[in-house]
Amino acid sequence: MFKKILLAHDGSNGADGALEKAAGLCKLTGAELVVLTVYRHHSILEASISMVRGHGEESGNLDDAMRSAAREVGNHAKALAGMLGVPKVQAFIKGGPSARTIVAFARQNGCDLIVVGSRGVGASEGYMLGSVSHKVTSISEIPVLVV
Amino acid sequence: MFKKILLAHDGSNGADGALEKAAGLCKLTGAELVVLTVYRHHSILEASISMVRGHGEESGNLDDAMRSAAREVGNHAKALAGMLGVPKVQAFIKGGPSARTIVAFARQNGCDLIVVGSRGVGASEGYMLGSVSHKVTSISEIPVLVV
Secondary structure (H helix, E strand, O other): OOOEEEEEOOOOHHHHHHHHHHHHHHHHHOOEEEEEEEEOOOOHHHHHHHHHHOOHHHHHHHHHHHHHHHHHHHHHHHHHHHHOOOOOEEEEEEEOOHHHHHHHHHHHOOOOEEEEOOOOOOHHHHHHHOOHHHHHHHHOOOOEEEO | OOOEEEEEOOOOHHHHHHHHHHHHHHHHHOOEEEEEEEEOOOOHHHHHHHHHHOOHHHHHHHHHHHHHHHHHHHHHHHHHHHHOOOOOEEEEEEEOOHHHHHHHHHHHOOOOEEEEOOOOOOHHHHHHHOOHHHHHHHHOOOOEEEO
16 A cells, blocks of 8 residues: 655664664565655855855854765664665755755656654754744645654 | 555545555555544534524534544544455534544554545545644554555
């Protein structure tokens, strides 16, 4: 019933729980697993401040550091999925706003289920400001499993 | 991986889509299906106005009508689940606030997954006012599949 499952992993414990469920569903359905870790680009505002202040080089380093941290998270998730017995798993990183990037990636890659942890790294923002899982369920056209 | 799946069905087309996914998961995992239809009690405010106006009998009839409509929705969902090949399915109705009633029922009945449509009957209220599916994912301690 599912052929390609997208797991959004942000490095939080909640995302590890979501990974376990996604892995279980992959084994049951024979679906392949796609792990996506989204990182934030250095914002345009921050970049323009940096230009005025002449800190362009540091901004570049910050972007590199975020990409590299995202890659580590993705590799961890991929290894965990392998240990859980998922036969086919790929990991990707992508820069952008979390929820929109997750939903767009799922659409572009023909995924038929998104699995996401209910409490991610930014959970302290709380429900009123809208968590990533809430935004994903709001804008996704395919089913979303919130773990 | 799932033993008892709660499907919240409000009679909307979205809930029928959720039912299909829930049925598929039941067949894959061997889980039993519990269908819950929540109806609104005549509110205390409305009841007190009715008492002043002497419309107490009509309020009783309204409650009866809502219970009866909920029972019909539950029976429709149960029949559909049977047609989809779910071996064990039960249907319940319950009065109260939708999301809290769904989550409490799942807890009390030992369910390990809640399946809910993303757009229910009250969808015209929009995201800002908070849909039932958003509230369920916010307060549930078990995984929620939003279809």
